[in-house]
Amino acid sequence: MASPFLLLVVAALLWPPAVAAPEEHLVTGLPGFHGAFPSKHYSGYVTVDESSERSLFYYLVLSVRDPATDPVVIWLNGGPGCSSFDGFVYGNGPFNFKPGSSPGSLPKLQLNPYSWSKVSNIMYLDSPAGVGMSYSLNKSDYITGDLKTAADAHKFLLKWFELYPEFQLNPFYISGESYAGVYIPTITDEVVKGIERGVKPRINFKGYLIGNPATDVDYDFNSFVPFAHGMGLISTDMYEDVKASCRGTFFGTVDNLCQEKIDRVRWELKDLNKYNILAPCYHHPEIQELEFSNSSLPQSFRRLGETDRPLPVRKRMAGRSWPLRLALKDGHVPMWPGLAGRSLPCTSDEVATTWLDDEDVRAAIHAKPKSLIGSWELYTARIDFTHDTGTMLIYHKKLTGLGYRVLIYSGDHDLCIPYPGTEAWVKSIGYQVVDRWRPWYFGDQVAGNY
The missing domain is CATH 3.40.50.1820 (Alpha/Beta hydrolase fold, catalytic domain)
Known part of the structure; x- marks a missing residue:
């Protein structure tokens, strides 16, 4: 029979230690x-x-x-x-x-x-x-x-x-x-x-x-247009139009016609909470302007009353409205607060x-x-x-x-x-x-x- 001392040693080795x-x-x-x-x-x-x-x-x-x-x-x-x-x-x-x-x-x-x-x-x-x-x-x-x-x-x-x-x-x-x-x-x-x-x-x-x-980038951000259509956020006509113009590529280096069609989709989705489309969106009107400051959309496309102020001219990049679209491109990542003067949109x-x-x-x-x-x-x-x-x-x-x-x-x-x-x-x-x-x-x- 093992001694009591030996039993205590074995127990000490097997028993989980107390938080230290x-x-x-x-x-x-x-x-x-x-x-x-x-x-x-x-x-x-x-x-x-x-x-x-x-x-x-x-x-x-x-x-x-x-x-x-x-x-x-x-x-x-x-x-x-x-x-x-x-x-x-x-x-x-x-x-x-x-x-x-x-x-x-x-x-x-x-x-x-x-x-x-x-x-x-x-x-x-x-x-x-x-x-x-x-x-x-x-x-x-x-x-x-x-x-x-x-x-x-x-x-x-x-x-x-x-x-x-x-x-x-x-x-x-x-x-x-x-x-x-x-x-x-x-x-x-x-x-x-x-x-x-x-x-x-x-x-x-x-x-x-x-x-x-x-x-x-290729997998993550080429999916937003098909996702928007699948969730009923854009019409089938709009989806077929942008798909034909962009030939299935919705992010990256695209021609001007494709970029305009992508921007039209983005404009339709601008008031949604992009992180949960069913949740409320907390934002200010200037955030919408910032997101579309590099948009290829003509002012005439924007619905009456949404904004009548001219948007500042900036270099245009595909997918500008989602910061992560820039974050996953190799190089410097702009921070949203620095861009917008506040935290994340919505x-x-x-x-x-x-x-x-x-x-x-x-x-x-x-x-x-x-x-x-x-x-x-x-x-x-x-x-x-x-x-x-x-x-x-x-x-x-x-x-x-x-x-x-x-x-x-x-x-x-x-x-x-x-x-x-x-x-x-x-x-x-x-x-x-x-x-x-x-x-x-x-x-x-x-x-x-x-």
Whole structure:
């Protein structure tokens, strides 16, 4: 019979370790929320460059179910330039945010029954430096791009797992949406190369999941006209007309007649929320003017009363109205706030801004004050970003070929990265279909298809 001492040693080796997270990062309460958290929260900075104090901000919500064994999932919003607090406040975070009782008052926080923290340790990362609560004391760090963002995120992860060694054996996944379709494969590539080199701590990386991912210009943005027709947003006559004029190519280098027909389609869709065509669109008239400032449409086409002011003359580029159409072209990426003097068109960010600009909130989550890093912005113009990696198809082929698990999913009402383009590039990778297309259910209701 084994001795009691031996049994204790074996138990200590097999039993999941208690959370050993840095106590100075523990979030003990949040303005607007009353009651106890269902699980522990941690937040703070991880410095990825000591010389400039370039530091990335994270917010971690431990799993309500079993933090010692549940996966660690990192969430990234896109942009480039969008804070991942977008997902925290408006998406899969631990709370639902309700507007305050009066203008400017703090929102009320209620527990989100659909939070991803129900089944995972989920962490929201503001990346790169200059986005959200992340910052650098050297503003030249805000000149960045895909490759630097990926390298910094990998440095962050290595240091973060040193801070939280109890999670080094947990399955690790990277998740996000939109331009995170570029962030995630490039960060994953850095992580995988680190694993292959034997970099410590070893990250127990298992795969990634991306919603409506920006991936490849030809696939992503040639799908918006067929998508608009399929959703009944434009008439069949208009669709057949533009298809004949453009010979099936709706983005990139096109002739003047095709460009005019594309602009006519865009004009018909201008009042829609491009990120969810069923949702309200919060915008100002000048945004419409900006989006069509380089349009080939004659003034006579615009319906009476929509605008009678002349539009400024600018160099015309196909697909100008969606910033991501420029973001996926190699080279400098213009930020929407810099172009329009505000955040994303159709996007209401008042609740998040009110909460995250409150100094008591910042103190509670261990974020720097506005006097040092400025106001929180859903989508910032602080960074100067270059898309320097090209198509993501090369990354997806490599990473799936190595056996990592990948989930690509799409909201079927997203006009910015329409699902038909995503389906097309996924098919182009060449994997065989192993199961038929079928609905999935939430309760007894069809919630989508896969």
